[in-house]
Amino acid sequence: MPFGSRPTSAEAYTVAQRLHEASEGSRLTFEAIASDHGLTAPQARFVLRLFEPTAMKDLADHLACDKSNVTGIAARLAERGLVEAARGLDRRVKLLELTKTGRDLREAVQQEVADRSPAMTRLNETERRALVRLLDKLHAPDLSPES
């Protein structure tokens, strides 16, 4: 779809680009945090999602990857004593859970994500409230998918 065919202001276009650049910055910071804790970024995302026993299928959905990937990542985390598995009631299902070590690691990662967030260090309370309000708008559930 070429330029100028929709009611898209140059100003809005610029804001979208700025938002994308901001998220790229966050991504790099997150990769550095994961690395600091001896994890790859996907492993760190995995650990952050595991706040309760979770079926591998659900993890794949949350992480937006194929289920076959979950097997490998879980195996590497299990090797390091961070994750344990139990059978579900439906015996096809494997429920993954963090060990004590894994929970401690998750806390540490969460804390560092907060500590290194510019939201903590560069905004005052008023600005943080404004940011939350905008994030609420940005990520509210879809109303009209493709209008």
Added chain:
Amino acid sequence: MPFGSRPTSAEAYTVAQRLHEASEGSRLTFEAIASDHGLTAPQARFVLRLFEPTAMKDLADHLACDKSNVTGIAARLAERGLVEAARGLDRRVKLLELTKTGRDLREAVQQEVADRSPAMTRLNETERRALVRLLDKLHAPDLSPES
């Protein structure tokens, strides 16, 4: 660094988490956009950076990866006719540049990043101005690195 040892309000902590989640959402959208255009995410980042002839070293710095990675990504993009190389004045340097096809693809990716941004579809102009102001604060150049 354990909980409670710094003047960190629970409220600020929550905002940091929200911001992180927002950037995870942006990352997934960007990966989908790249895929729509037959690119991996690193390839798409590469193409977006190539708005002028750029030394491979500079690309590695911008993309925060080792220079050895740039060789491979550039080779795959060149195979597809998206990128061309020329020698710099300093004959150690290779300057990468997008072809016409590559420039068209970059435009298309940029446009889709904008089109699919919630900043375009969910915010009005006042809100977008407020967002830009907050992003300016969040990502202003560092003043005190580690205070």
Added chain:
DNA sequence: TATTGTTATACTCTATAACTATA
């Protein structure tokens, strides 16, 4: 038949280290 998880495969990204060629 459908679903959950595993395995095999192929490709990409990644860093490290050793290399070539320039400076």
Added chain:
DNA sequence: TATAGTTATAGAGTATAACAATA
């Protein structure tokens, strides 16, 4: 000596397809 880029290597993430166990 230092820098730009390449190559070889090894490990990790990724999707696809075929499979076993269970529903």
